[in-house]
Amino acid sequence: MPRIRLDRVGKSYPGRPSGRRGARTPTVALQDVELDVAAGEFTVVVGPSGCGKSTLLDLLGGLERPSSGRVLLDGEPVTGPGPERSTVFQQYALLPWRTARANVEFGLEAAGVPRRERAARAREFLQLVGLRAFEDRYPHELSGGMRQRVAIARSLACDPEVLLMDEPFAALDAQTRETLQDELLGIWQRTGKTVVFITHSIDEAVLLGQRVAVLTSRPGRVKEVVDIELDARGEPGDPRSSARFAAHRRQVWELLHDEIDRARTLEREAVAA
């Protein structure tokens, strides 16, 4: 049984009232999405802007309910958020009045973990993301990359089985982004978590994903799932410069290209309407 199964999932949002009668045309964000994610797998989702990627992650996180179809976790329908899933967002949602360590402890408090164990676990996970020396710093004393590391440590400290990541590195400079990509891969290899990761970057998708699911323009469906085979993953040298990386990159780009064009046309039509 897959850890996650999206079974013909659709999601519509009520549209804004428009016209003299105030009629609402619903926005169909996702339609008939089929996707399985095995336990321990790193799956990346890419797709044109507005095709429903964040919606997909919200459904997995239990923050939204599907309008049709089923979202299953270990065979059971997802009915809300749960401790076995944790989301990392693009903007590091840290509490500014808490130190790095207290931010990591935050989720553990909610889970009822005793104080001593909280402190030890928070330190362990700050160590894992290379921030042990910064545990007493407040968010405003940390760089963007460090803050995002704290957010990742906070998610991991609760030991979720599934890590949901919504463009977690998008706001970072290129160098910090590469460092965090490498760190995340290392953490994933060590911990064996199931990861669903959303990105706009094809390079990031090919580097991180064992599989890359390419969505169509809205309403988003799975156009194709590309298996990424990068032997270089465990080898010395940067996998980004391998010939296989370039081939996968091209493959994903070709799948995405038409969808991005279609999404732009739809956007232009919507503006003109």
Ligand SMILES: Nc1ncnc2c1ncn2[C@@H]1O[C@H](COP(=O)(O)OP(=O)(O)OP(=O)(O)O)[C@@H](O)[C@H]1O
């Ligand atoms: N709460 C909401 N109410 C109404 N419409 C929404 C809501 N959330 C998302 N949408 C619409 O659903 C569609 C999909 O949005 P979503 O944010 O999931 O796309 P996305 O692929 O993550 O976009 P981007 O790549 O630009 O971040 C968009 O047309 C968006 O306007």
